[in-house]
Each structure stands twice: as structure tokens, then as C-alpha cells.
Amino acid sequence: MTTPIWNDKDLLIVRLWAEHARLLRALVGIDAPTLAAARPAGEWSLTELLTHLADYDQLFARAVSDALAGRLATTGIDYTPAHNAGVPGRAAEMTLDKTVAALDKSRTLLMTALMGARGEAWTQPHSYQARLGSSTSAARGTLRGWARERALHDAAHTRDLRRWRRTLGDAFNAGPKSILLAALRAARQEFTFTSWLVAQAERESRPVCGVWTLSDLYGHLADCDVYYLVKLGLMLGDRVQDVPWEDDFDAQNARWAEARRGQSFAQTSRDAVIQRERLIERLERAPDAALSYRYTEADSPYPTAYHCAWSALEHYLDHAAGLRRELGVPLPKALLSFSGPYT
Numbered sequence: 223m224t225t226p227i228w229n230d231k232d233l234l235i236v237r238l239w240a241e242h243a244r245l246l247r248a249l250v251g252i253d254a255p256t257l258a259a260a261r262p263a264g265e266w267s268l269t270e271l272l273t274h275l276a277d278y279d280q281l282f283a284r285a286v287s288d289a290l291a292g293r294l295a296t297t298g299i300d301y302t303p304a305h306n307a308g309v310p311g312r313a314a315e316m317t318l319d320k321t322v323a324a325l326d327k328s329r330t331l332l333m334t335a336l337m338g339a340r341g342e343a344w345t346q347p348h349s350y351q352a353r354l355g356s357s358t359s360a361a362r363g364t365l366r367g368w369a370r371e372r373a374l375h376d377a378a379h380t381r382d383l384r385r386w387r388r389t390l391g392d393a394f395n396a397g398p399k400s401i402l403l404a405a406l407r408a409a410r411q412e413f414t415f416t417s418w419l420v421a422q423a424e425r426e427s428r429p430v431c432g433v434w435t436l437s438d439l440y441g442h443l444a445d446c447d448v449y450y451l452v453k454l455g456l457m458l459g460d461r462v463q464d465v466p467w468e469d470d471f472d473a474q475n476a477r478w479a480e481a482r483r484g485q486s487f488a489q490t491s492r493d494a495v496i497q498r499e500r501l502i503e504r505l506e507r508a509p510d511a512a513l514s515y516r517y518t519e520a521d522s523p524y525p526t527a528y529h530c531a532w533s534a535l536e537h538y539l540d541h542a543a544g545l546r547r548e549l550g551v552p553l554p555k556a557l558l559s560f561s562g563p564y565t
Contacts, residue, residue: 226549228419231344233553234369235336236419236546239412240557241376242329243539245275246405247562248383250532253395257318262386263379266309271379272321273313277304278375279328282368286335289348289365298351299361305354319400326404332372333411339365377554394563396514396528403505406531409538410498413443416542417491419549425487430548431541434479439541441482441490442475447497450534451504457517457527458508464521498538505531533564540565 249257249268260268281304288294302308313321345366352361387393417436420428425436434442448465455462467474482490505513513528524530543560546553 226419227421228551230366231336231339232415232419233551234366234373235333236412236415236551237373237553237557238329238333238336238369238376239408239415240542240546240553241373241380243405243408243412243542244557245376245380245383246401246408247535247539248380248387249401250397250405250535251393251395251563252387252390252397254318254398256390256393256395257397257401260386263382267313269316269318269321270309270313271382272318272325273316274304274306274309275376275379276321276325276328277309277312279325279332279372280304282372283328283331283335285350285363285368286332286339286365289350290335290338290343294348294350298353298358300353302353302355318398322398322400322404326407329408336365336369377556394529396526399505399508399510399513399528402513402528402531402535403502406498406502406505406535406538409535409542410502413538413542413545416545416551419546419551430545435487436545437485437487437490438479438482439545440487440494441485442478443538443541444490444493444497445478445482446537447494447501447534450530450537451497451501453522453524454501454504454527454530456519456521457515457524457530458504458512460504501531501534536560536562536564 252260257268262268263271266274281299281301284297285294285299288297316324343365345364347362347364349360349362351358417440420430420436428435430436431439431442449467452462452465454460456464508527513531514526517524517526522530524533539562540560543558547558551558
């Protein structure tokens with residue numbers, strides 16, 4: 223076993239995606255009317271909270287880009303657009319779906335900007351002017367510091383959402399497709415970047431999930447997504463043939479693993495990427511109403527297509543957390559395990 227290859231930047235990239243995925247997961251299983259009436263963080267509505275999160279991701283995406291380009295001392299950081307007092311006015315013009323899309327885009331912009339940092343740029347201090355309304359003050363910051371602040375900020379609001387969720391009792395309904403899709407995309411990024419913490423030379427040899435290597439684990443994810451996609455298709459009226467299934471889940475996993483014996487990491491990881499993308503694309507085409515339609519046939523263990531996709535979401539979240547735990551990744555304890563109705 224080799225020395226861990228990850229560094230502080232790698233860990234914060236993983237943490238940012240993991241925190242983002244957990245935040246979105248906290249909104250899965252809650253119906254649209256309940257979300258519309260929610261005040262999960264003080265007086266703010268959910269749309270206002272998500273607008274607030276998107277504002278700050280966009281703000282720091284721009285700051286990181288300016289810092290890396292050497293122009294932050296000139297452009298500064300203007301906190302005014304992202305200031306909390308202006309959130310309700312901006313959110314009033316947004317639907318929940320549009321707000322989720324804005325948050326998705328802003329997080330991608332932030333992560334893309336952070337990934338552009340090389341070497342000492344990650345910890346290099348930058349002097350700039352911080353503007354808030356009519357006042358300006360001198361400030362200093364680093365990409366590492368801004369990334370850590372974003373992760374802590376996400377975690378704090380996830381705790382807000384979980385506290386509020388507990389007041390709803392056992393929330394197990396079909397909710398908006400936009401939130402589910404955003405959570406699926408974030409969980410895919412979380413798992414992908416977590417998997418990069420495994421040294422390339424160990425991806426087909428080091429056990430990371432019981433006896434499974436990372437190559438085996440990717441094959442498992444691909445096979446399960448084939449299953450999810452078939453079940454989803456059956457519930458959405460696609461002309462698909464049901465998949466053979468063992469009553470014993472461990473026996474089913476063993477059968478799949480045996481069928482993939484000898485496959486390379488390149489093949490299993492490629493299969494996993496393809497199958498998860500197919501799943502997401504099928505969900506994108508499905509009307510919200512179809513996802514929430516109650517399915518009563520015996521060929522699916524899920525009450526709705528939404529719940530099937532929910533299970534697929536938690537599958538990635540659970541394995542990402544388990545992989546970090548197995549690798550001994552030094553991240554907060556809350557990110558080293560996951561539990562939900564489908565884990």
C-alpha cells in the first residue's frame with residue numbers, strides 16, 4: 223500500500239462536493255407544497271436560502287478566477303450583490319427550479335475555478351479591497367481559505383435543513399425533479415473526486431469496499447445503475463425487459479462481480495460513467511408528474527419512479543462515504559458515513 227497521494231486541495235475539492243451533495247439530499251423526499259411553505263433557516267424561504275448559497279458560490283468563483291489571473295487587487299470582492307439583505311428581492315423573481323439551476327451552475331463555476339489552481343497558488347495570500355455597500359476595507363485571503371469557508375457554510379445550512387426536516391416527521395414523498403437531479407449530479411462528482419484519492423497503481427489491487435477494489439466498485443455501480451434504469455423504465459412506460467434478480471442481495475452482487483472478473487479499471491469506470499449518465503438523462507426527459515405516479519405492479523420495490531432515483535442517489539452517497547472511510551481520509555466524521563432509507 224502506497225503513501226496517500228492526496229493533498230489539502232484534493233481534500234477540500236472532495237469536501238466541497240460532498241457538502242453540496244448532502245445539502246441537496248436534505249431536500250429529497252419532500253413534496254413541492256411543503257418546500258414552498260418552508261422556512262428552513264430563520265425567516266428565509268427555501269428559494270431565498272438557495273439564492274443565498276448560489277450568490278456566494280458565484281461571488282467566490284469570480285474572486286478565485288481574478289486571484290489566479292492576478293487582477294484581484296484591482297477588481298476586489300464586491301459582497302454587495304451577495305449580501306443577505308438583498309436576497310429576498312432577488313429570490314422573488316425566481317422559481318424553485320430556476321433557483322436550483324442557478325445553484326447548480328454557481329457550484330460548477332466555483333469548482334472549475336478552484337481546480338485551476340496549481341502549486342503554491344492554492345495557499346498564496348491575495349490582498350484586495352472588500353466592498354459592502356458604500357464601505358470599502360482592505361482584506362487578504364487565499365483560495366484554500368475561501369474553499370474552506372464555502373464548505374463550512376454548506377455544512378451549517380445542511381444542519382439547518384436537517385433540523386427543519388425533523389419537524390416534518392417521516393418525509394418520504396416524491397418531490398421536485400430539479401432538486402433530485404441536482405443531487406444526483408453532485409453525488410456523481412463527489413464519488414468521482416473521492417475515487418481520485420486512490421493511487422492509480424492501486425485501483426485494480428487495493429481493497430476499498432470489503433474485498434472489492436476500486437475497479438470492482440465501479441463495476442458494481444454500473445451494474446446497479448442498469449438495474450435502476452430498467453426499474454425506472456418499467457415505471458415510466460418504456461419498452462424494457464426486466465433484469466434477472468437474486469432474492470439475496472449479496473448473491474446478486476457476487477453474480478455481477480463474477481461476470482466482471484478480469485475487467486480493467488478503464489472498462490468498469492467507463493461503464494459506470496455511461497450508466498449513470500443514461501439514468502440522469504432518462505430522468506431529465508420524464509415529466510415531474512410521471513415521477514410521482516404511484517406504481518402498484520409487483521416488478522418494482524419502489525412506490526414511484528422518483529423513489530427509484532432516490533435509491534440511486536443514496537447508492538452513490540453511501541459508497542463515496544464508505545470509500546473515504548476505508549482510505550482513512552481526514553475529513554469531518556459526518557462525511558465518512560451515510561444513512562438513509564435506501565442504504
